[in-house]
Amino acid sequence: MTRLIALSGSLRQASFNTALLRAATGLAPQGVDIELRTLHGIPLYDGDVEAQGVPAAVSRLRAEIQAADGLIIGTPEYNNSIPGVLKNGLDWLSRPPAEGRKTFFGKPVAVLGATPGGFGTVQSQDAILSVLRAFGCSCWFGGRLMVSKANTLFDAQGELLDETLKQQLRDFLSGFAAQLGRP
Template sequence: MKILALSGALRRASVNTALLRAAAMLAPAGVTVDVRTLHGIPLYDGDVEAEGIPAAVTTLREAIRAADALLIATPEYNNSMPGVLKNGLDWLSRPSGEGGKLFGGKPTALVGATPGGFGTVQAQDALLSVLRAFGNDFWMGGRLMVSKAGTVFDADGQLVDDKVRAQLQQFVAGFVGFVHKRST
């Protein structure tokens, strides 16, 4: 099984990208987690689209299409998902109708990490609203929202909190089980 893990953050030291790297290391045997970011995707502009879909969008689209499932990690900015993630999804949904073709029926799970104390519940809710429009097959068996992420990861982005590690491992295993059930 191949899971594409998409980080909604661009920062080199992103705790959300670190969370996805940790998920890749904790994935069950036989499961590959391919961590990707939205680097290189320009701001959506219809004039740019008219000239052709940017290569970074096409590359990410093909990687999502080839994956069995999608795991998205989102930061929470101002009580919602970051603009860079929404922008990436907007590009992936172009031309019109592409969002449903790409994401329709794709098993999808959401995670998120934040330095704050309330997790990423509002960002995940906002993201669900956007992805529902595409027809993703959401795994509602679990949600993972990591609070106070500065204490959970070390300076090198390594997951150092045993409780969060156990929660992440259980989350990934549950999602993999959901994807397996869908494919049988």
């Protein structure tokens, strides 16, 4: 069984990125288990706080990512870049440096994103690549999923309604799993 962590870069309860990743958990290929995680409970990064010990929410999420076969990050696009909460979470997960290296170096990572805007999350996805490159991740470039007009593709409960997007998500997940040498 291939185990993936799907990390939403949004805290909003009705987040399209969280909804997209939730849909991914049900559309994963056979033999692939996707567990959805958020950044709730992770404080703003502060070196003084780190000196007192890494917060429990960070340690738990880091351990889950380290144990997973790969990571899927769902990023919104805020002001043509990644949201601060996602960057903050990644900063915490990379600290201290030895733990960050164990968490990210060589870790297979795929990025997708959804926005109500018309351009998908192209700039956010491009921006996050420099962070992932600094971590030494093994980024998968075999597929990019940039969902625009997300507010028209989900119902009020966050259920993915669009059949075309469901198939695109299935194909994305199958491609990433194949890259991992899985089904």
